[in-house]
Amino acid sequence: MALRHAVLAALLDGEMSGYQLAKTFDVAVSNYWHALPQQLYGELAKLEGEGLITGREVIQQGRPNKRVFTLSEAGRGKLAEFISAGSKPSFIRDDLLVKVRAAEAGSMIDLVEQLEERAEQARGKIALFEKLLRQLRGDLDEQTYLEESPRVGPYLTGLRGRAFEEDTLRWCSHAAEVLRARHASEGARPES
Amino acid sequence: MALRHAVLAALLDGEMSGYQLAKTFDVAVSNYWHALPQQLYGELAKLEGEGLITGREVIQQGRPNKRVFTLSEAGRGKLAEFISAGSKPSFIRDDLLVKVRAAEAGSMIDLVEQLEERAEQARGKIALFEKLLRQLRGDLDEQTYLEESPRVGPYLTGLRGRAFEEDTLRWCSHAAEVLRARHASEGARPES
DNA sequence: TTCGACATGTAAACCGTTACATGATTGT
DNA sequence: ACAATCATGTAACGGTTTACATGTCGAA
Numbered sequence: 075m076a077l078r079h080a081v082l083a084a085l086l087d088g089e090m091s092g093y094q095l096a097k098t099f100d101v102a103v104s105n106y107w108h109a110l111p112q113q114l115y116g117e118l119a120k121l122e123g124e125g126l127i128t129g130r131e132v133i134q135q136g137r138p139n140k141r142v143f144t145l146s147e148a149g150r151g152k153l154a155e156f157i158s159a160g161s162k163p164s165f166i167r168d169d170l171l172v173k174v175r176a177a178e179a180g181s182m183i184d185l186v187e188q189l190e191e192r193a194e195q196a197r198g199k200i201a202l203f204e205k206l207l208r209q210l211r212g213d214l215d216e217q218t219y220l221e222e223s224p225r226v227g228p229y230l231t232g233l234r235g236r237a238f239e240e241d242t243l244r245w246c247s248h249a250a251e252v253l254r255a256r257h258a259s260e261g262a263r264p265e266s
Numbered sequence: 267m268a269l270r271h272a273v274l275a276a277l278l279d280g281e282m283s284g285y286q287l288a289k290t291f292d293v294a295v296s297n298y299w300h301a302l303p304q305q306l307y308g309e310l311a312k313l314e315g316e317g318l319i320t321g322r323e324v325i326q327q328g329r330p331n332k333r334v335f336t337l338s339e340a341g342r343g344k345l346a347e348f349i350s351a352g353s354k355p356s357f358i359r360d361d362l363l364v365k366v367r368a369a370e371a372g373s374m375i376d377l378v379e380q381l382e383e384r385a386e387q388a389r390g391k392i393a394l395f396e397k398l399l400r401q402l403r404g405d406l407d408e409q410t411y412l413e414e415s416p417r418v419g420p421y422l423t424g425l426r427g428r429a430f431e432e433d434t435l436r437w438c439s440h441a442a443e444v445l446r447a448r449h450a451s452e453g454a455r456p457e458s
Numbered sequence: 459t460t461c462g463a464c465a466t467g468t469a470a471a472c473c474g475t476t477a478c479a480t481g482a483t484t485g486t
Numbered sequence: 487a488c489a490a491t492c493a494t495g496t497a498a499c500g501g502t503t504t505a506c507a508t509g510t511c512g513a514a
Contacts, residue, residue, distance in 0.1 A: 469507105
């Protein structure tokens with residue numbers, strides 16, 4: 075179970091409600107973890123039950139009340155434990171890569187379209203990561219920030235996210251180009 | 267359910283046993299999908315039941331017999347369908363990135379060690395991908411291969427895999443360096 | 459005879475996704 | 487009135503992981 079660790083890590087930034095966490099998981103965290111709101115509400119309830127986080131009701135005006143959660147000392151302890159324990163190898167699951175692998179068996183046109191769509195999404199994500207990094211950095215240049223800021227973790231993962239999306243963009247564009255060229259030359263060749 | 271698609275895609279390369287598939291999923295496919303042997307045996311049984319693949323007993327000498335599976339026409343049809351259907355956004359899950367994000371809460375030494383270990387693994391994977399790509403290419407240069415080979419899919423996913431691991435290597439090295447430097451300068455600074 | 463690679467599974471526990479459900483408030 | 491955003495959940499289903507289980511063969 076590692077969603078719990080991702081949640082605990084996110085709470086290092088300060089108290090958050092389930093709703094806010096869901097937002098965070100959609101942008102900054104989406105790069106290395108993903109979770110639906112329902113899962114987060116469930117996990118938060120469990121974590122509170124185990125004393126790793128503490129909840130607090132916040133009465134709001136102009137919108138519904140909410141419950142915000144804070145890391146407890148026990149929660150910090152669990153995080154430290156997790157960091158020192160061995161890591162499982164990461165894994166990706168990507169429909170689009172399965173499709174490209176099986177390109178010979180399906181419609182090239184549809185596949186190219188999906189690659190271009192993904193490339194477009196990657197452009198959007200790159201912009202988001204760039205914004206995130208700028209916000210974290212503030213007035214400092216990157217080197218100084220990496221040397222001195224207490225929030226070096228989120229910055230480093232942001233760098234990874236940006237690099238990953240840049241790679242995705244490059245690859246999708248290239249793959250789309252290759253497949254398009256093959257599709258164009260298909261009629262011009264003798265049958266295999 | 268998308269494991270089934272990954273299995274069908276893998277069978278485009280020809281008939282394979284569950285055991286061979288498990289191996290494939292550990293190397294070439296691991297880049298975009300991951301599955302344990304038990305899952306593969308289960309999925310193969312299901313796919314055979316649905317007529318998407320056909321099994322055949324192979325009597326071997328010098329080792330245990332095995333059952334190899336071949337894509338059926340119905341299976342090819344399912345793949346074509348899958349390729350044209352919309353893709354879900356890909357996702358990564360990576361313990362190590364969660365740990366880096368939470369770096370402030372745990373042992374920097376342990377974390378740096380894990381980053382370096384991961385970097386080492388990435389080097390290994392890059393070598394594997396390079397070997398895979400060379401094997402696929404044979405005597406052709408990359409451009410010609412991409413224009414003409416019928417097995418362009420595996421090559422393109424191989425390129426993605428290599429790029430991803432190169433990125434992983436770069437990032438792990440960089441992150442380890444940043445965290446090591448901070449750790450070294452920790453005693454020299456006043457407490458925060 | 460013990461180890462490693464080959465070869466295939468079952469069962470239970472756990473995790474994640476989809477669908478469903480509710481309700482307040484602000485702005486159009 | 488209606489849509490969008492804020493806010494929180496439950497239930498059923500399906501998929502994944504962990505632990506267990508079995509057995510052949512070749513080489514050291």
